[in-house]
Amino acid sequence: MAVIQLADQKIELKDGDRIRDACEQLGAPFGCRSGFCGACKIEIIEGGENLNILNQEELNMGDRDRTHRLACQAVIKQGFVKIKEGF
Ligand code: FES
Numbered sequence: 001m002a003v004i005q006l007a008d009q010k011i012e013l014k015d016g017d018r019i020r021d022a023c024e025q026l027g028a029p030f031g032c033r034s035g036f037c038g039a040c041k042i043e044i045i046e047g048g049e050n051l052n053i054l055n056q057e058e059l060n061m062g063d064r065d066r067t068h069r070l071a072c073q074a075v076i077k078q079g080f081v082k083i084k085e086g087f
Pocket residue numbers: 030031032033034035036037038039040041070071072073
């Protein structure tokens with residue numbers, strides 16, 4: 001089991017799930033859902049090591065790194081991740 005938190009709200013996910021749907025339920029904004037528009041930029045406050053490595057869409061965005069991710073592309077491997085919208 002994995003958990004993602006935004007402010008004081010938490011959502012449980014299965015290990016290996018994309019965080020997109022959980023982030024949307026937590027109120028994060030979305031656009032293309034395909035890694036092109038940048039509308040879903042999030043900052044990782046805690047647990048960045050529990051996410052997958054950046055994929056090609058995130059690398060193409062140019063300003064993404066281990067603590068600045070695209071919510072539509074990141075996958076939670078396991079454990080706890082705390083996020084903040086935008087950066
Ligand atoms: S929703 Fe467009 S990049 Fe994530």
